[in-house]
Amino acid sequence: MKLNRHSFTPLYHQIEQTLRRQIESGELRPGDGLSERELSERFEVSRMTARQALRALREDGVLHSERGRGTFVTEPKLNVQTRQLLGFTEDMRRRGLKASSRIIRFSRFKPDEALRRQLHLESGAEVWEISRLRLADRIPMACETGFVPVDLCPQLKRAEVERGSLYRLLEEIYNIRLSRADEILTAACATREEADLLSIKPRAPVLVVQRTVYAADETPIEVVRSVYRGDRYQAAIQLKRSGR
Amino acid sequence: MKLNRHSFTPLYHQIEQTLRRQIESGELRPGDGLSERELSERFEVSRMTARQALRALREDGVLHSERGRGTFVTEPKLNVQTRQLLGFTEDMRRRGLKASSRIIRFSRFKPDEALRRQLHLESGAEVWEISRLRLADRIPMACETGFVPVDLCPQLKRAEVERGSLYRLLEEIYNIRLSRADEILTAACATREEADLLSIKPRAPVLVVQRTVYAADETPIEVVRSVYRGDRYQAAIQLKRSGR
DNA sequence: AGGTGCAGGTGGTCTAGCCCACCAGATATT
DNA sequence: AATATCTGGTGGGCTAGACCACCTGCACCT
Numbered sequence: 001m002k003l004n005r006h007s008f009t010p011l012y013h014q015i016e017q018t019l020r021r022q023i024e025s026g027e028l029r030p031g032d033g034l035s036e037r038e039l040s041e042r043f044e045v046s047r048m049t050a051r052q053a054l055r056a057l058r059e060d061g062v063l064h065s066e067r068g069r070g071t072f073v074t075e076p077k078l079n080v081q082t083r084q085l086l087g088f089t090e091d092m093r094r095r096g097l098k099a100s101s102r103i104i105r106f107s108r109f110k111p112d113e114a115l116r117r118q119l120h121l122e123s124g125a126e127v128w129e130i131s132r133l134r135l136a137d138r139i140p141m142a143c144e145t146g147f148v149p150v151d152l153c154p155q156l157k158r159a160e161v162e163r164g165s166l167y168r169l170l171e172e173i174y175n176i177r178l179s180r181a182d183e184i185l186t187a188a189c190a191t192r193e194e195a196d197l198l199s200i201k202p203r204a205p206v207l208v209v210q211r212t213v214y215a216a217d218e219t220p221i222e223v224v225r226s227v228y229r230g231d232r233y234q235a236a237i238q239l240k241r242s243g244r
Numbered sequence: 245m246k247l248n249r250h251s252f253t254p255l256y257h258q259i260e261q262t263l264r265r266q267i268e269s270g271e272l273r274p275g276d277g278l279s280e281r282e283l284s285e286r287f288e289v290s291r292m293t294a295r296q297a298l299r300a301l302r303e304d305g306v307l308h309s310e311r312g313r314g315t316f317v318t319e320p321k322l323n324v325q326t327r328q329l330l331g332f333t334e335d336m337r338r339r340g341l342k343a344s345s346r347i348i349r350f351s352r353f354k355p356d357e358a359l360r361r362q363l364h365l366e367s368g369a370e371v372w373e374i375s376r377l378r379l380a381d382r383i384p385m386a387c388e389t390g391f392v393p394v395d396l397c398p399q400l401k402r403a404e405v406e407r408g409s410l411y412r413l414l415e416e417i418y419n420i421r422l423s424r425a426d427e428i429l430t431a432a433c434a435t436r437e438e439a440d441l442l443s444i445k446p447r448a449p450v451l452v453v454q455r456t457v458y459a460a461d462e463t464p465i466e467v468v469r470s471v472y473r474g475d476r477y478q479a480a481i482q483l484k485r486s487g488r
Numbered sequence: 489a490g491g492t493g494c495a496g497g498t499g500g501t502c503t504a505g506c507c508c509a510c511c512a513g514a515t516a517t518t
Numbered sequence: 519a520a521t522a523t524c525t526g527g528t529g530g531g532c533t534a535g536a537c538c539a540c541c542t543g544c545a546c547c548t
Contacts, residue, residue, distance in 0.1 A: 205433050208431075
């Protein structure tokens with residue numbers, strides 16, 4: 001096992017990625033055991049460095065450690081998957097559904113004060129408005145209206161947005177590293193317009209998700225409001241008891 | 245600053261708790277700076293140990309570090325607070341509201357197969373059923389039905405449940421250390437019964453939270469279903485973009 | 489057969505260092 | 519006055535050890 005000692009990516013992160021790949025490829029299977037000392041020998045690093053690699057994987061729930069026994073690849077949770085910062089496309093893929101979308105509106109305009117403040121923008125700046133109907137296996141699932149500063153991706157094309165994942169686009173083409181998001185979930189009644197789009201009855205229950213996405217440097221990237229069909233969508237979360 | 249070197253609680257955890265107290269008491273204020281080397285001198289531990297204390301606080305968002313500058317007490321987020329594993333009482337207190345409750349049903353019975361499996365119980369075991377209307381500042385906010393294995397707290401009294409926080413009871417009296425929970429959030433329509441209890445119109449939107457709470461050893465402690473008024477309750481979450 | 493005790497492996501914690509890139513403010517140079 | 523350079527402090531990363539509590543399986547003894 002060879003690491004690149006002169007890379008800018010830290011050793012522990014290279015180890016983490018290696019293990020993650022091995023788990024995804026099936027080379028390491030659920031239940032398989034690892035050991036900190038064995039890893040530190042295999043990768044020729046100190047044990048503390050191996051530990052740091054394992055820590056991240058433990059926090060993701062990919063591995064779990066038992067004192068006195070070892071560290072093991074976690075059995076994949078049946079059913080419940082934790083809510084992650086995923087776009088609709090990625091979210092649906094994880095649920096085993098195929099995402100598609102229909103653009104309802106795609107425009108650029110000068111945001112009002114509230115939105116400008118949410119996106120930390122100067123008063124002259126513009127935003128893209130991306131309004132899409134989201135389908136899973138061709139069934140309407142959500143309608144989503146997002147706002148992204150034009151400065152971040154001035155070349156954004158309707159066709160690009162149409163094809164698929166906005167987040168992948170931002171990460172791969174515009175080189176913006178998404179890091180975290182704040183979400184607020186509420187229950188509401190579908191408006192007539194939403195009901196039409198989603199093919200549900202007016203005033204049927206919907207799950208409304210308002211999300212602000214941030215880059216690694218805490219710059220707001222996107223503000224988005226998604227209205228999910230209450231009868232077909234559920235959000236799974238894992239909570240920790242921390243602090244006191 | 246003195247640590248108990250012979251305690252069973254690790255040094256880094258003692259440091260973490262000390263800092264947490266100092267922040268809560270106002271002795272350390274938002275914006276104040278700390279340094280790993282300074283802490284390691286002050287507490288007479290190695291720098292790695294001081295680092296480990298800071299890591300936990302960073303992950304909680306209480307502190308944040310800037311390379312080349314230092315580690316600082318984070319300004320408290322206005323408004324948005326992240327969803328934590330809290331009982332209703334604690335949740336409302338954080339929102340600045342006073343929680344109270346009215347017991348609708350309190351009984352013990354033999355669970356059906358589905359519930360038994362969720363709580364990992366043997367076939368003879370019994371559970372408490374605790375069904376409560378939850379109020380915030382005397383306004384109905386949610387109705388909540390929880391199931392707890394009788395074995396965990398055989399002495400549970402109706403009066404105890406009536407007084408307040410079930411979670412505090414479990415932690416302080418029955419010495420059960422809660423560690424995490426899985427939640428599923430969905431939007432739905434209030435049933436007639438729920439609408440009556442919550443003083444809302446029948447078929448008004450409600451946020452349904454189904455939660456399973458686990459102890460540190462992964463034993464399921466409680467399965468609970470809460471129905472929140474859609475017009476008065478929202479759930480805030482923080483998401484991280486991790487792994488791939 | 490059934491228990492007892494021991495040895496080796498494991499994760500958890502901790503030490504006392506090291507080098508690096510980065511940042512800020514002071515100092516020196518133009 | 520503006521600019522470059524130095525300097526001390528910071529977090530990030532890493533090392534090569536150490537001791538502990540805990541778990542497991544094995545050998546030994548009863």
